Amino acid sequence: MHFDPTVLADYWPLLLQGAWLTIQVSVAAMAIGYAAGIVVALIALMPGWPLRLVTASYVETLRNIPFIILLFVVYYGLPFAGIRLPATLVGTVALALFASAYYAEIVRAAILALPRGQFESARAIGMSPASAMWHVVAPQILRALVPPSTNMTLTMMKESAVLSSITVPELTYQSLVVQGNTFAPFEVFAAVASIYWLIASVIAEASRRLERRVGTAQAESVSRNPIAERYLSLVARRAS
Amino acid sequence: MGFKLDYLFSILPSLMNAALVNIRLAAIIMLLSVVLGTAFTIVRSLKITAVNMIIAVIISFVRGTPLLIQIFIVYYVLPAIGLDLSPEVAGVSAIVFNSMVFVSESMRGGLATIETGQIEAATALGLPPRAIWLKVVLPQLFRRIVPVLINEATIVVKGTALLSVITVVDVLRTAQQIASANYRPFETMIGSALVFLVINLVISLSGRMTEARFATARI
Numbered sequence: 001m002h003f004d005p006t007v008l009a010d011y012w013p014l015l016l017q018g019a020w021l022t023i024q025v026s027v028a029a030m031a032i033g034y035a036a037g038i039v040v041a042l043i044a045l046m047p048g049w050p051l052r053l054v055t056a057s058y059v060e061t062l063r064n065i066p067f068i069i070l071l072f073v074v075y076y077g078l079p080f081a082g083i084r085l086p087a088t089l090v091g092t093v094a095l096a097l098f099a100s101a102y103y104a105e106i107v108r109a110a111i112l113a114l115p116r117g118q119f120e121s122a123r124a125i126g127m128s129p130a131s132a133m134w135h136v137v138a139p140q141i142l143r144a145l146v147p148p149s150t151n152m153t154l155t156m157m158k159e160s161a162v163l164s165s166i167t168v169p170e171l172t173y174q175s176l177v178v179q180g181n182t183f184a185p186f187e188v189f190a191a192v193a194s195i196y197w198l199i200a201s202v203i204a205e206a207s208r209r210l211e212r213r214v215g216t217a218q219a220e221s222v223s224r225n226p227i228a229e230r231y232l233s234l235v236a237r238r239a240s
Numbered sequence: 241m242g243f244k245l246d247y248l249f250s251i252l253p254s255l256m257n258a259a260l261v262n263i264r265l266a267a268i269i270m271l272l273s274v275v276l277g278t279a280f281t282i283v284r285s286l287k288i289t290a291v292n293m294i295i296a297v298i299i300s301f302v303r304g305t306p307l308l309i310q311i312f313i314v315y316y317v318l319p320a321i322g323l324d325l326s327p328e329v330a331g332v333s334a335i336v337f338n339s340m341v342f343v344s345e346s347m348r349g350g351l352a353t354i355e356t357g358q359i360e361a362a363t364a365l366g367l368p369p370r371a372i373w374l375k376v377v378l379p380q381l382f383r384r385i386v387p388v389l390i391n392e393a394t395i396v397v398k399g400t401a402l403l404s405v406i407t408v409v410d411v412l413r414t415a416q417q418i419a420s421a422n423y424r425p426f427e428t429m430i431g432s433a434l435v436f437l438v439i440n441l442v443i444s445l446s447g448r449m450t451e452a453r454f455a456t457a458r459i
Contacts, residue, residue, distance in 0.1 A: 064394065064440035065433045066401035069412060073433055076425040080243075154303075161306035165405060172308060185316035193305045193313065200304030227363050228356035231377050234284040234348050236292065 007187055011178045018174030019195045025092050025170060026157040032096035033156070034149075037103025044108050055104070062101035068162045070098055075166050091163035091170075099156045106152060110144035142214045150207030154200055161196075171195060248427045251418050252435075258414035259435045262400040265332055265410075269396050272336045274389065277343030281351075282373060284344065302341040308402055310334045315406045331403035339396055346388040350381045383454050390447030394440045401436065411435055 008015075044055035062070065074094040078085060085093070118140065122132035164173035175192040179185055284295055302310070314334040318325055325333070354377065362372045404413035415432040419425035 060441070061437060064398075064444070065436045066398035066412075068401050068404075069429060069433050069436055072412070072415075072429045073426070076419075076429055080426040158304075158306040161308040162402070164308070172306065172312075175309075175312070179316065185312075185320050189309065189313045189317055193301070193309055196306060196309060197301060197304040201300075204304075225356055225360070228359040231285060231359050231369075231372060232351045232354055232356065234281065234287070234292075234351070236287040236289060 003186060003190075004184070005187055005191075007182050007184045008178070008191055011182065011188075014174050014178060015171065015191060015195065018169060018171035019199070021088070021169060022157070022160055022171040022196075023199065025088065025095065025160050025163065025168070026153070028092050029095035029099055029156060029160070030153050032092070033099030034103050036096065036100035038107050040100060040104035041107035041111065044104065045111060059101045059104055062098060063105075067094075067098050067159050068165060070094055071162055071166060087166050088163075088168045091160070091166060091168040095156060095160055095163070098159065099152065102152045102155075103149065106145065106148045109148075110141050113144050114140055139214065146207065146210050146214050150203060150210065154203045154207075157199060157203065158196065244424060244427055247422070247424055248431050251415075251422075251428060251431050254418065255411055255414060255431050255435050258409065258411045259439060261408070261410045262397060262436075263439065265328065265400045265403065265408075266393065266397045269332055269335045269339060269400070270389075270393050272332075273339035273343050273392075273396070276336065277340040277347065278378070280340055280344040281347040284348075285351075299341050299345065302338055307335070307338055307399055308405065310338055311402055311406060327403065327406045327408045331400075331406055331408055335396060335399045335403075338399070339392060342392060342395075343385075343389070346385050346392075347381060350384040350388075351377070353384060354380055386451055386454050387447070390443060390451070393443050393447070397439055397443065398436065 040055050040058060043051055044059075065073075071091065071094045074097065075087075075090050078090060078093075114137065119132050119137050122136040123129065127135065160170060161172040163170050164176060167173065171192060175188055179188045182188060280295075284292060311331055311334040314325070314337075315327065315330040318330065358376055358380070359372065362376045367376070400408075400410060401412050404410050404416070407413070411432045415428045419428040422428070
């Protein structure tokens with residue numbers, strides 16, 4: 001067989017429409033999921049074990065079942081509860097639900113990682129509450145928040161491919177449509193994988209810039225000796 | 241129509257039976273991805289520039305595209321170049337390829353935490369590279385990445401549910417067959433969610449127990 005990208009000529013608009021929906025659904029699910037995640041994290045940090053039990057069950061349940069199963073639970077569960085929504089909306093809700101569990105854990109960990117007394121110390125040296133929050137507490141929380149959050153957003157964007165199984169016309173769904181019309185799996189999936197790859201690269205690049213802005217430490221290369229590096233490092237040493 | 245709990249109980253046996261397929265495939269996938277991931281890591285450690293550049297592209301590809309697309313690529317594209325794989329084999333290969341990269345990436349992190357003195361001592365003693373890998377580096381590395389491997393195992397179990405899309409008769413596909421026969425899709429899906437929840441909680445809990453054992457062995 002040979003690679004012939006021209007078979008896709010008529011189908012580019014379809015694939016790009018799909019990609020656009022993938023982006024829209026991911027952004028919407030991120031916004032809803034993050035808001036829900038913050039609420040869950042704040043409840044988890046409140047005193048009393050009953051609340052913690054509820055939030056821990058929420059997080060563990062959502063994290064331990066496959067997203068495709070969760071999607072079908074929501075897909076059949078909403079009509080069961082008398083709520084009828086279009087598939088795209090159902091998919092977005094399921095994706096937000098899935099992501100909220102992970103975001104909640106990220107937010108909780110970031111708040112717990114904050115050293116005790118930062119806010120009080122800032123107040124003690126005469127900063128106003130707003131200023132202490134803005135200049136002392138928020139930057140530290142953001143620093144712990146950004147890398148895992150962008151990572152999760154990337155995972156969620158990739159997970160949105162599963163929405164194709166409830167007929168949401170996103171990128172993966174369109175790829176199956178085009179594959180059915182052209183019988184050119186190589187070209188179709190090469191194109192679709194590249195589009196996903198591109199979206200992922202944009203997210204990765206955005207996260208790199210964001211990390212630089214909030215000042216997340218990037219201690220990638222630890223100084224080591226050449227003997228140990230032969231075994232313990234996977235990157236070639238740059239000639240200095 | 242209300243939620244039928246007795247119906248949910250009545251389908252659990254067949255769902256648990258189907259879960260054996262997911263568990264079997266996940267076990268094969270984990271075994272292969274740990275072995276291949278280790279080999280992959282050792283190849284990367286040789287630091288052959290051209291090879292590592294290709295590997296960097298592979299890693300970026302695997303991390304930047306959905307697992308479902310990777311499964312479709314193996315399932316639809318390989319037959320087109322003359323490799324006709326059964327759905328099970330195609331699915332297992334796709335997930336192994338994906339998981340292998342993640343195992344190797346966590347090994348990269350684990351390697352950075354091994355003390356350099358260990359390698360210096362082993363080299364000074366004149367151990368050949370094979371022995372340094374097998375007797376010095378890998379035993380410590382595996383102990384360190386046990387938590388990551390446990391986590392990866394739960395991810396792999398969840399990944400096997402995607403194989404229903406390429407006609408592997410697993411929990412999800414069995415559930416869909418049952419649901420279309422009984423017109424009770426919601427209870428059926430809750431049932432399959434429960435099955436996965438139990439499998440993954442068992443993996444996490446036994447993982448935490450193993451971790452505690454390894455933690456004491458480390459001292």
